[in-house]
Amino acid sequence: MRKLISYFLMALFMVSFNLLAADVTKEQIRGLDEQVQDIKKDVIDLTAELLQLEEKLLFPSNSQVALFVSLADSENLRLDSIQIKLENKVLAYHLYTFRELEAMQNGGVQKIYTGNIRTGDHKLVVSYTAKASSGGEMKRSSSYTLKKEVGPRFVEIKIGGPDAGEQGLEFKDW
Numbered sequence: 001m002r003k004l005i006s007y008f009l010m011a012l013f014m015v016s017f018n019l020l021a022a023d024v025t026k027e028q029i030r031g032l033d034e035q036v037q038d039i040k041k042d043v044i045d046l047t048a049e050l051l052q053l054e055e056k057l058l059f060p061s062n063s064q065v066a067l068f069v070s071l072a073d074s075e076n077l078r079l080d081s082i083q084i085k086l087e088n089k090v091l092a093y094h095l096y097t098f099r100e101l102e103a104m105q106n107g108g109v110q111k112i113y114t115g116n117i118r119t120g121d122h123k124l125v126v127s128y129t130a131k132a133s134s135g136g137e138m139k140r141s142s143s144y145t146l147k148k149e150v151g152p153r154f155v156e157i158k159i160g161g162p163d164a165g166e167q168g169l170e171f172k173d174w
Contacts, residue, residue: 055114063116064152067092067124070109072160072170077138078131079104079159084113085125086146091115109156122146126157126169142167 069082079101084092092113096104104110127141146155154174 067113142169
């Protein structure tokens with residue numbers, strides 16, 4: 001009987017020790033998880049700073065040009081793709097995903113190109129394909145003279161809308 005009680009007490013001790021060890025382990029895991037989350041936040045912040053520094057280094061403000069795409073009339077148009085050429089050189093080509101279109105239809109703006117160009121006038125040609133609300137496919141193209149001066153230049157390419165003209169494109173300098 002003593003042996004049985006002894007085994008029972010030993011088993012009870014082992015179970016309680018395992019439960020106590022499990023509690024300490026859970027607390028340690030929570031502490032480690034918090035540390036990992038802090039490190040992730042620091043890495044994200046550092047990455048954002050590095051991207052800003054990289055952009056300043058690669059695209060100095062005196063020669064920088066940035067192109068943005070937005071949708072003016074999202075109900076009548078579903079943008080499929082866009083191609084942008086500068087002086088007959090393709091700068092950007094993009095096929096839109098459902099998520100990107102949804103964001104743009106809710107007022108989002110896509111930064112499609114950032115680069116350096118010399119001062120002066122440059123011919124910008126924008127072509128896009130889209131589906132109209134009637135279901136037909138549209139292919140449109142329009143050109144724009146980009147007047148680059150010293151300092152950064154930002155151009156918004158707005159697709160659709162009342163001021164977009166025959167080709168459905170409107171260019172806006174910022």
